[in-house]
Amino acid sequence: MYNFKSLICYNCKSVILNLPESEVSKLDGLTFQCECCGNKNVLSQFTFSKSTDIGDPYINILSADSLAL
Numbered sequence: 001m002y003n004f005k006s007l008i009c010y011n012c013k014s015v016i017l018n019l020p021e022s023e024v025s026k027l028d029g030l031t032f033q034c035e036c037c038g039n040k041n042v043l044s045q046f047t048f049s050k051s052t053d054i055g056d057p058y059i060n061i062l063s064a065d066s067l068a069l
């Protein structure tokens, strides 16, 4: 049984991802850009927090569309 986890943008509170916890744990530490407000969210401990790496050109920014689910 999957326990789904909704990941919500820290800024606008819209749901960015809705995945089983097992999948979320694989994505820990990655950065996702909110499609609604454009803010960058870092996935940490199953929640999104504000990215502290804004301006880093080497950061790996993902969107929900880039994940082949």
Ligand SMILES: [Zn+2]
Binding pocket: 009, 010, 011, 012, 013, 014, 034, 035, 036, 037, 038, 039
């Ligand atoms: Zn947002």
